[in-house]
Amino acid sequence: MMHSPADADGAGAAGDRHESGTATRPRPGGMPNILALDGYGTSRPPEVPLRYRLSSNENSYPPLHPVVEAISAAAASPNLYPPLVPFALAGRLAAVSGVDPKNVWIGAGSVAVLEQLIRGFAGPGDEVIFGWRSYEAYPIIIGAAGAVPVPVPLIGHDQDLAAMARRVGSRTRVVILCNPNNPTGTALSPVMLRTFAAGLPADCLLILDEAYREFVPAQSAFDGTELIRSHANVAVLRTFSKAHGLAGMRVGYAVSAPAIIDVLARVALPFTVGRMAIAAASASLDQHTEIQAQVRETVRERDALIQLARGLGLPVSASAANFLWLSFGSDSGAFTDRCAAASIGVRCFPLEGVRITVGSAQANAAVAGVLNEYAGVLDR
Numbered sequence: 001m002m003h004s005p006a007d008a009d010g011a012g013a014a015g016d017r018h019e020s021g022t023a024t025r026p027r028p029g030g031m032p033n034i035l036a037l038d039g040y041g042t043s044r045p046p047e048v049p050l051r052y053r054l055s056s057n058e059n060s061y062p063p064l065h066p067v068v069e070a071i072s073a074a075a076a077s078p079n080l081y082p083p084l085v086p087f088a089l090a091g092r093l094a095a096v097s098g099v100d101p102k103n104v105w106i107g108a109g110s111v112a113v114l115e116q117l118i119r120g121f122a123g124p125g126d127e128v129i130f131g132w133r134s135y136e137a138y139p140i141i142i143g144a145a146g147a148v149p150v151p152v153p154l155i156g157h158d159q160d161l162a163a164m165a166r167r168v169g170s171r172t173r174v175v176i177l178c179n180p181n182n183p184t185g186t187a188l189s190p191v192m193l194r195t196f197a198a199g200l201p202a203d204c205l206l207i208l209d210e211a212y213r214e215f216v217p218a219q220s221a222f223d224g225t226e227l228i229r230s231h232a233n234v235a236v237l238r239t240f241s242k243a244h245g246l247a248g249m250r251v252g253y254a255v256s257a258p259a260i261i262d263v264l265a266r267v268a269l270p271f272t273v274g275r276m277a278i279a280a281a282s283a284s285l286d287q288h289t290e291i292q293a294q295v296r297e298t299v300r301e302r303d304a305l306i307q308l309a310r311g312l313g314l315p316v317s318a319s320a321a322n323f324l325w326l327s328f329g330s331d332s333g334a335f336t337d338r339c340a341a342a343s344i345g346v347r348c349f350p351l352e353g354v355r356i357t358v359g360s361a362q363a364n365a366a367v368a369g370v371l372n373e374y375a376g377v378l379d380r
């Protein structure tokens with residue numbers, strides 16, 4: 001027999017579980033503070049769709065034809081589960097990274113692999129350190145795992161590795177470094193990264209989130225997989241969402257020691273990386289030359305916008321990613337409104353700054369227009 005909510009609020013076990021007269025829906029279980037977590041990207045979409053979508057660090061290039069063909073071919077068998085573990089793609093990624101396939105784990109976007117890492121290595125009471133501000137999913141994922149988020153303030157636009165190292169204690173299970181950092185765009189130097197990894201206790205996992213690594217200038221670029229060879233406690237995260245332009249397909253991966261990959265294999269939900277996603281990523285690996293050309297163009301456009309903003313005296317960071325960061329502080333909302341008026345959607349972090357994805361040439365020209373206009377207003 002079904003019980004009405006009124007029945008459930010009555011006596012007995014059900015009555016003990018709910019305050020009288022209030023509990024008519026399931027409550028989030030497990031973590032006591034789940035409703036205290038900020039949701040991801042909770043800002044509302046604009047009421048009028050904007051012409052340029054520069055708020056999510058997506059790739060603005062049209063998809064490459066062979067990639068679309070591979071997706072179409074895979075779409076012909078939606079009745080079949082994808083492989084439980086995409087071994088063929090893992091093999092290719094291992095070859096690209098110069099590691100063994102048993103060092104690679106693929107997930108439905110790098111954020112899914114990050115979630116598996118946190119769930120696998122941090123539980124209630126464990127601390128996870130990360131710079132702040134950084135990728136907004138970090139505190140959500142850590143909190144949802146019941147672990148304790150430990151944000152360490154940036155120095156200016158940069159992650160403060162010295163302060164993060166000092167914060168490591170007996171309860172620290174994981175440290176996340178975002179290189180380059182989202183949303184400020186700055187990259188950590190190879191020397192700093194090597195020193196930080198060497199100083200971390202061996203039982204503490206270091207996650208190096210390299211979602212934007214393809215956009216880092218060659219002279220300061222660091223390949224985190226270098227650390228895998230010397231450290232058993234490092235996991236590098238990579239994605240097909242940015243340089244490869246496959247954000248909608250959801251493919252990301254970790255490169256790490258086999259013991260860490262083994263934990264990921266245990267906590268991951270089965271069959272989350274679909275056939276079309278696997279096919280798209282695999283086909284995209286064949287398009288290396290075209291993707292490199294797109295990345296070069298994005299970098300060129302980014303650097304031109306940074307130079308423009310600097311020349312105008314605007315507070316722009318030295319971004320090494322596919323976006324700009326302007327630390328407008330309390331003016332962030334006003335600048336965002338100006339962008340919206342020019343039909344440009346950007347990501348506003350109220351009182352902190354504004355992140356603008358490098359888009360098409362047309363979109364970037366529109367951004368340049370707003371920067372010029374805004375600097376003109378400030379001058380008056």
Ligand SMILES: Cc1ncc(COP(=O)(O)O)c(C=O)c1O
Nearest residue numbers: 109110111135182211239241252
């Ligand atoms: C720093 C960083 N890491 C990870 C991700 C997640 O990327 P995906 O899950 O699409 O691979 C993003 C997405 O914007 C990001 O900015």
